Amino acid sequence: MGLTAAAGGFVVFLLSVSVIQAQNDWGVTYTSTNICALKGSSVELHCTYRYPSRINGIDSTVERTLWFTKLQDEEPVDLRTDPQYAGRVEYSYDVNGCTLRITDLRESDSAVYKFRFITNQPGGKFIGSPGVTLTVTGFQVQVLKSKSCRIESCAWSELKCSSSCRLPSQSSYIWYKNGQKVLGKTSSHIDYVYSGDSYSCAVKGYEHLPSPSVCGYGYSCNRVTYTHRSICAFKGSSVNISSTYSSYRSITSKLWFRSEHSRQWVYQSRPKDLRKDPQYAGRVQVLETEGGRSTLRITELTERDSAQYHFKFTARSFDWRSSLPGTTLTVTDPDLQVQVIWSSTGPKLVCHSSCLAGRTSFVWFENETEIQGETFSSYLGHVDPTNWYSCAHETYRSLPVYAPVVPLLMRPPGDIMRDSSVTLTCSSSAHPPAKYTWYKNNLTLPNKGTQIMFKSIQSSDSGEYYCTAENELAKTTSEYVFVNVKYAPKLPSVSVSSFAEIVEGSSVTLTCSSDANPAANYTWYKEDQTLLEGLKDIIHFSSISSNDSGIYHCQSENQYGRINSSSVCIDVKYGPRLPSVSVSPSAEIVEGSSVNLTCSSDANPAATYTWYKEDEDSPTASGQIFTITDFRAEHSGNYYCEARNKRGFKKSALRLIVLAGAWKSAAIGVTTAALLAVILIAVLLRIRRHKPFRLQCWGGERPDNRAQLKMGPVSAAAQRRPEERQGDLHYASISFSPNEADALYSNIRPAWARRQREEESKEDDVDYTTIKTDGASSAPGPTRQQHGEDSFALYSTVSRSNMNTP
Structure with missing residues (x-):
């Protein structure tokens, strides 16, 4: 136990014992649980408190705090609303710290004081026990006779x-x-x-x-007792300073005087009577009552009147010359105000002033009407939040207190553009001043002031905002304000509905999406050619074809700007078209020369080619070009070309016919007609092959659907039975000299007719090509070699030289 100086220089005697009470992370710690203080002094009670920072995903905040000594209807009564403590109680806080200060202590203030706090959590209330026991006492002189x-x-x-x-x-x-x-x-x-x-x-x-x-x-002696050791009063007001006195002798004179700060008056034999002091001329009265009570009344107070005042009397040969303190008067500016204090039963009102502690002469007003019967510093009647309340003491009246009016929520005029600086302001008239809470889309925001400032507002800040203004009387809510952040379109993206390959005949949708406010208009382009304009952000192909292949992009645009998307390549896959077959060279070829059979088909992906000869079970060759290096009569017959990819296959046939000399002129005519047809087909296919789309989709020329395939190992797909082969039959005639006429159709066997009927039943077309030679050949059979050129050969006449020529 020690002697400690409390705030303000008053003496407080403490039992320095800390007590901690906790429950599930809730707790209050009192610095001391027993305090003894002198009557008339001030005292501070200290504590700290704690609580869980987060419960069930909700951050905890403290909403109410109070000190109390008694309960009403099982609820603590805030000391600030108790008339016994009116104007003498102050709360102060730091980080989870709590302090109660009581001034002008009285013996009736002796009690047990407890601290309570209330959080935003359901059931989040806590009272710290055992509290602080305060004992208020003074000094006494005991006389032992x-x-x-x-x-x-x-x-x-x-x-x-x-x-x-x-x-x-x-x-x-x-x-x-x-x-x-x-x-x-x-x-x-x-x-x-x-x-x-x-x-x-x-x-x-x-x-x-x-x-x-x-x-x-x-029981009777000379003495003076002052009613109050200190008094505070407003400038311009009046004050009464009272004392009681007694003497066992007859009193001959008495007066009130003012002590100087130098205390020189102690040594003055005759201090100056205030009634004769020019500073107080016309402002001082001394009122005497029976029972030895004297009251000094000073009117029209000024700050210069702040001093210590003493009473002095003389009784025959006795002169009271007091070294004891008198009454200290402090004159200040008026600070009368109504303090609104929350309680579980509704708001409470206290007429508060730093000077008027303990006074009872107050007047209360509701709006502008005086409330009869209310004279205490605490208003005991019902408080209607829709009304205004004020209090008065003598000629001084406080400012009224009232609940917040409906807040006005303001935003900048005009369009709110992304990345601009934007401030939202919530304002409401209220006393005590309102505390503000902000909401966006009905969710609480962390902002607590009157403004929300966006240094660089973004589209994510768009939404419906409102605010509430709240004081201890009530809470009011503003109208909603919609913040719509405008901005030019962001980079569009193009998506394709099909994640797998795009197959001819399938349904495909291209979608262009771009974040913009207001919503963007869209324009579609294919190879920089405009396809579609307007609000529509999709292109739909109900049955896509190879002609729809190409490079697509879109453009999004609103009033604030436009921007193009990156390009997307639409590559439509399809099976081989009906192959085109040809023979080269187109001029007359000497027997024993090289003959090229060429097969071409448009396909995506590019087709592979396989050659078959009638009545042979195995493929004759693979690749787009089949080369016979030493052409002989036995090479005559029907040849098939099959073009295949994973989407399907198509076949065409070529017939090489050995013609007699009489047929030579006719064959030449047929060959010429066939040559013209092949030239036309080759030109069309080559134009198709060189479309710009293929260059753009593949960053160079896409592998040509008709590209030459070198001869090599024959694939399993190429080894189908002849019955499975389909295609168009092209006839080629080879003409020999008359002495070899018996070789005509020499290699055509009955099986060919059967296969021909099967192929025709598949609705394949047959093209006829004629190659003519001047004689039969006894050279070895055909040889197969790979050919590196992607060329379209024409038909040629194979001419045999005279066998007898040396």
């Missing part, structure tokens, strides 16, 4: 300065006899006592808190 007392005096009396608060042993005491300071530094004092003597004591350094004066002998 000796046995040598006579009727008018005691030879010696022992005096004891005591307090219910145990004082430190090193404390130094001050003794007063008949209001005059005398020698003595300990708690005990021995003196020769007369019947008119009075005594008082105090602790050194705190003379402003002396004990009441007591008579050293008997």
Whole structure:
């Protein structure tokens, strides 16, 4: 236990024992649980509190705090609303710290004080126990009389300065006899006592808190007691300073005077009567009542009137010259105000001022009407949040308190553009000032002030905003304001409905999407040619064809700008078209020369080619070009070309016929006609092959659907039975000299007719090509070689030289 200086320089005696009460991370810690303080002084009670920072995903916040000593309907009564403490109680807080300050302590303030806090969590209320026990007391002088007392005096009396608060042993005491300071530094004092003597004591350094004066002998003595040790009043107002006095002798004179800060008045034999002081001329009255009570009244107070005032009397040969403190007057500017305090039963009103603690002469107003019967500093009636309330003391009236009016939520005029600076302002008239809460799309925002500032507003900030204004009287809500952040289109993206290959005949949708506000208009392009304009953001192909292949992109546009998407390649896959077959060279070819059979078909992906000869079970060759390096009569016959990819296959046939010399002229005519047809087909296919689309989709020329395939190992797909082969039959005639005419159709076997009928049943077309030679050949059979050119050969005449020519 020690002696501690409380805030304001007053003495507080503490039992320094910390107590922690906790439950599931909830707790209150009191710095001390027992405090003893002097009457008239001030005291501070300290504590800290804690609570879970987050419960069930909700951040915890403290909404209400209070100190209390008693309950009403099982609810704590906030000390600030208790008339007993009106104007004498203050709360202060730091980070999870709580302090209660009580000024002008009275013995009735002795009680157990507890702290309570309320959070936003369901059931999140906590009261700290056991609280702080405060004992308020003063000094008393005890007189222990000796046995040598006579009727008018005691030879010696022992005096004891005591307090219910145990004082430190090193404390130094001050003794007063008949209001005059005398020698003595300990708690005990021995003196020769007369019947008119009075005594008082105090602790050194705190003379402003002396004990009441007591008579050293008997029940009547010379003494002065002040009603208040300190008084505060407003400038321009009036104040009454009162004291009681007594003497066992007849009093001949009395007066009020003002002590100077230098205390020189103590040594003045005759202090100046205030009624004769020019500073107080016309402003001072002394009111006397029966029972020895004197009241000094000062009107039209100024700050210069702030001082300590004393009462003095003279009784025959006795002169009261008090070293004891009188009444200290402080004159300040008016600060009358109504304090609104939340309680579980509704808002409470207290007329508060730093000067008027403990006063009862108040007037309350509801709107502009005086409320009869309400004279206490605490308003005890019902508070209607729709009305205004104020209080008055003498001629001074507080500002009214009222709930917040409906807040006005303002946003900048005109369009709100992305990346611009935007401020939303919520304003409401309220007293006490309102606290603001912001909401976006009905979700609480962390902003608590009157403004939300966006240094660079984004589209994600678009939404419906509103705010609430709240004080202890009520909460009101603003109208909704929609923030619509405008911006030019962002880079569009093009998506294709099909994630797999795009097959001819399938349904395909191209979608262009671009973030923009207002919504963008779209324009579609294929190879920079406009396809579609307007609001439509899709292109739909119900049955896509190879002609739809190409490079597509879209453009999105609104009033604030336009932007193009990246390109997307639409590559439509399809099976081989009906192959075109040809023979080269187209000029007359000498027997034994090389003959090329060429097969071409448009397909995506590019087709592979396989050659078959009638009546042979295995493929004759693979690749787009089949080369016979040493052409002989036995090479005559029907040849098939099959073009195949994973989407399907098509076949065409070529017939090489050996013609007699008589047929030579006719064959030449047929060959010429066939040559012209092949040239036309080749030109058309080559134009098709060189479309710009293929260059753009593949970053170069896409593998040609008709590209030459070199001869190599024959694939399994090429080894189908002849019955499975389909295609068009092209006839070629080879003409020999007359002595070899018997070789005509020599290699045509009956099986060919059967296969021909099967192929025709598949609705394949047959093309006829004629190759003619001048004679039969006894050369070896055909040889197969790979050919590296992607060429379209024409028909040729194979001419055999005279066998007898050397």
